[in-house]
Amino acid sequence: DGGITQSPKYLFRKEGQNVTLSCEQNLNHDAMYWYRQDPGQGLRLIYYSQIVNDFQKGDIAEGYSVSREKKESFPLTVTSAQKNPTAFYLCASTATDTQYFGPGTRLTVL
Amino acid sequence: GENVEQHPSTLSVQEGDSAVIKCTYSDSASNYFPWYKQELGKGPQLIIDIRSNVGEKKDQRIAVTLNKTAKHFSLHITETQPEDSAVYFCAASMWSNYQLIWGAGTKLIIKP
Numbered sequence: 001d002g003g004i005t006q007s008p009k010y011l012f013r014k015e016g017q018n019v020t021l022s023c024e025q026n027l028n029h030d031a032m033y034w035y036r037q038d039p040g041q042g043l044r045l046i047y048y049s050q051i052v053n054d055f056q057k058g059d060i061a062e063g064y065s066v067s068r069e070k071k072e073s074f075p076l077t078v079t080s081a082q083k084n085p086t087a088f089y090l091c092a093s094t095a096t097d098t099q100y101f102g103p104g105t106r107l108t109v110l
Numbered sequence: 111g112e113n114v115e116q117h118p119s120t121l122s123v124q125e126g127d128s129a130v131i132k133c134t135y136s137d138s139a140s141n142y143f144p145w146y147k148q149e150l151g152k153g154p155q156l157i158i159d160i161r162s163n164v165g166e167k168k169d170q171r172i173a174v175t176l177n178k179t180a181k182h183f184s185l186h187i188t189e190t191q192p193e194d195s196a197v198y199f200c201a202a203s204m205w206s207n208y209q210l211i212w213g214a215g216t217k218l219i220i221k222p
Contacts (some may be wrong), residue, residue, distance in 0.1 A: 016175065042212050090153050097144075099210055
């Protein structure tokens with residue numbers, strides 16, 4: 001099956017901890033994205049990558065970091081500098097302009 | 111930069127009636143307009159899209175119309191069913207730009 005996988009589905013973090021969210025795709029897409037979604041809100045872009053070993057900040061990059069060492073993988077680290085990380089995190093990928101989404105990771109800070 | 115406005119924020123319709131959601135965009139260079147459906151706790155799924163060289167596109171009960179002059183596009187759902195209840199997002203992008211600019215979403219409620 002081709003698609004985008006995100007893990008874990010649910011993640012709990014204590015204050016002051018860094019956590020890493022996984023995103024993998026086997027669609028052979030060049031571009032990958034991370035979005036944050038708060039309850040009842042739209043999608044806000046955190047980071048995006050159009051090619052391996054390159055990525056750009058989105059609208060709300062502060063407190064987050066990413067890497068793109070492989071075409072298939074685009075992990076997102078939520079650092080302790082992100083003051084309000086509780087949200088639903090969505091990963092997407094595209095070969096042209098149509099973005100395809102993973103199932104999401106719900107992060108809760110305890 | 112591009113801005114996309116989406117209305118209404120909530121839409122409640124009787125089962126079997128039609129639903130229309132509208133979006134306006136600001137950048138006339140935008141040429142790709144997708145619509146996504148998001149069910150509770152899931153990632154958005156593409157349901158239909160349209161490009162600027164087309165005025166209307168249909169897929170069974172779903173249609174999208176584009177008015178480039180007025181810079182707005184609309185999602186039309188006919189014969190609504192309970193499974194159509196979800197949040198719908200519109201977006202816009204330019205061909206050479208890999209980024210989508212998103213609307214704020216519309217919560218569609220289908221009343222039995």
